[in-house]
Amino acid sequence: MEAYFRENGIRLYLGDVVNTLNQLPEESIGLIFADPPYNLSNDGFTCHAGKRVSVNKGKWDKSQGIDSDLEFHYSWIEACNRVLKPNGSLWISGTYHSIYICGYALQKQGWHIINDICWYKPNAAPNLSCRMFTASHETLLWAKKTKKAKHTFNYEAMKFGDFPNDVVKKPDKQMRSIWVIGTPKKGEKKYGKHPTQKPESLLDRVIVASSNEGDIILDPFCGSATTGVSALRHQRKFIGIDSEQEYLDNLAIPRLSDILNKNGSSSEFLQVNKNNDHYDILP
Template sequence: MFNNIVEKINKESFYYKDNNFILLKGDSLQLLSMIQDNSINMIFADPPYFLSNDGITCSSGKMVSVNKGNWDKGKEEFINKHTFNIEWLEKCKNPLSKDGTIWISGTFHNIYSIGAALEELNYKIINNITWYKTNASPNLSCRYFTHSTETVLWAKKSKKAKHTFNYEIMKEINGGKQMRDVWQIPTTKKSEKEFGKHPTQKPIELLKRIILSSTKEGDIILDPFNGSGTTGIVAAMLNRKYIGIDLEEEFLNLTIKRYKSLEQKQLSLNI
């Protein structure tokens, strides 16, 4: 059944496949249209923020360029950003199951466009999560407040969708209290970058909370901007199935290394 979801996709786009873990190489806007309708339980997307404007930032105490890569350039004008966000969010809607949900992370550079795009496409926003980075980098210009948060929007396919929310699990994680929409989670640990770095890599802890809260074991998770593959790594950890899409071989290879390392660790635990 899992394989049937991607049966329309040409063989050249399959970069890696192992049991319940598939990586596709190509443009999400094209490949999303080939995924079986109503087949995906949850989507996590970390789309380009379009921050690569030749500015500077601080990383590990050093001044570095804000440029992430060519994929993060070229859409400085709002109308270009918004057109892009409408396009990929619309492509996500058909493969998403009728009761499925989508999570999108962003900053003020793109999240307002994404929120408006969700409304335009008749998704129903469930929550606006504020991810507070407890160890955020300082700002070097000293001309504004230090950026220490990202927004993660959680939405369902339609107003009538009966989405999954594992309330009791979230309450347990939160020490027996209802979990609120401000999450204090540090940025990505150095140990999570042992096989290489991605400029916008999300921490495992953030994806664990997202996946545990809104899916069940055996569910199918899709990430149209795979990056370093954190969504897929956590999906595999939690016995979910995964499809990741990316254009960059470098990051697909990084994902494979992380996945194979996880497999080895799981095998050693079962011996």
Template sequence: MDLTSLTPYYQREGAALYCADCRDLLRSMPASSVDMIFADPPYNLSNGGFTCQAGRQVSVDKGEWDASNGFADDFSFHQDWIAACRRVLKDEGTLWVSGTYHSIYACGYALQSAGFHILNDICWFKPNAPPNLSGRYFTASHETIIWARKSPDARHTFNYQDMKGGEWHEADTLKKDGKQMRSVWSLPAPRKREKAHGKHPTQKPLSLLNRIVLAATNPGDLVVDPFSGSSTTGIAAVSHGRRFIGSDISREYLDISVCRFEELPER
């Protein structure tokens, strides 16, 4: 894989991390070389608001990377990275995009405008979501994950039997043994041990990414996360025998990623 224009921040067998704008990383990769992408782009929520954490009122501001630049610029950014993802995906490759109502509709429109074919929208229900402190809205207790394929004419990977017959009920109270997996998943936020090396404000639980990786890839496939954060996608991918490339603009979160990767056994 030709990534000679960029120097890895970290490498190990089956995985590489880059401290780079995701668009630069994706543009340096060969076309039609990636099997699956999971993307958790900024939700643009850092606007001075507040939320509840551990029973206390705390700021929602996560950092400059999560600040909105206005609808037009935010949407243009989504168009840019989605177009870059489309170029590197194989025809049968798929893209998963996670977001709240602040961002997911813009991403969905950008996906369809770019020619992606939407397969599902997953409702990730969070049974341990924090309460709404203002008393002016319904308590936000889910995120939406869009699953889309690059080409409507190609046969994408979906490990149906694994999703139907796997022992998922231990983590997901909605999944019934031996029944088709539905599009509402009940999975708690990351557990304390998943944040042992540091916290990322939008970190996804390993149970969520394990499911996505096992549903839509095969051993040896290449998985990319353009907003890798603390690399939950990469941990899931490498743990299940897939290859992984991730990028993030924050060295702080990449350092957390490195610690997490270093705990994994070599394959």
């Protein structure tokens, strides 16, 4: 399988998520963070920078109906299960438009849900319709392949780490399942903004909490590659997949290149052998 972009510590693939995942070796990935389509592009409107704007993100975000949406989410989650190491773990982000389908798929496939995290956004956009509560959070599901799997959790880093902008996290106290993290900062949009871009501080917390240095981090819907930026910053390696070439060209590759140049990364790619075939991955 040929990478669309390859550099030290990085592989980016352009194509269908399930087809690409099925070409990676089994049990080769330490941690997966997935930010799948939320299926909320329904011709409605929202508020951005004080202006009324469409909620539509693109064809990739439109719902195809509950049965088709479930089939899609079930398929990519199943493909993630195959490539994830026995003691690896999977994070999925979403809103009510998608997260319950993903949770149902996880349970049907026998995953064990470790936590659900409420990511509270104190600077979320206001609700313009004034007909419902203002949406101010997203949900993250954290799961492992089986209940007995020995997943990574860097407890001390979460308990004693410095999280100055999170008003819920008290110094030297256990981190709770409500995280107060703002939307992406201006500097994170240097090359433009992906319509569903996540803040680097969110991915920093996920990656530091549930992986170790040298691990391979996979994002099957990598978009602007925030996951990759955080992975490289914390001495991990990164594999990203996306079906939209413009996001890879205009956002992901420039952002990752900036991190490589800043870090002077010299990570080496190794080969693994399975069934007498060589795969170009990051072990």
